[in-house]
Amino acid sequence: GAGVSQTPSNKVTEKGKYVELRCDPISGHTALYWYRQSLGQGPEFLIYFQGTGAADDSGLPNDRFFAVRPEGSVSTLKIQRTERGDSAVYLCASSLSGSNEQFFGPGTRLTVL
């Protein structure tokens, strides 16, 4: 079956601009996660959704970052007033309710010039 998909695969933007990154989880997966991976490092947790609600947003670095999942499926990560330090690969993962196994998407590579 289809895995987790993310769009766009690459996004180049200028400092100060607003960006939206989209994640399509595996069908039927109620849990959705966003992680950020900088070059040469492991993924770092940003936010976790169970259904439509953000159950844990403790990893969001500041209030420029926000994520939604209005219908409990697709999620959008929104970054306002982007900074060069936001450049990274943004990974989305999903899992079945009650399962620990998280399946990752291919990521969106964000470059802030």
Next chain:
Amino acid sequence: GENVEQHPSTLSVQEGDSAVIKCTYSDSASNYFPWYKQELGKRPQLIIDIRSNVGEKKDQRIAVTLNKTAKHFSLHITETQPEDSAVYFCAALRGNKLVFGAGTILRVKS
């Protein structure tokens, strides 16, 4: 919060030899420990995992061991092949979030 340390950062082995990657974690409440393989520019792929009520798990050439008392777990790859070359990440699940190690670059030389 949880902290995961991973060693070594790079590992070169000859094809056919074994490779071992070790991780330690800090939070005794962590109860699930997956290993991911990530090839350049690709998504992390789950290759094996272990839960805290199990000491060892094996899947063909890959095995993982867990020592809850010492709070460390290891990935063992036997009979390495060139296609095993990738970055390997360990992780610990704390609540609903995975905390990852910094990764190990494995190079298998043929």
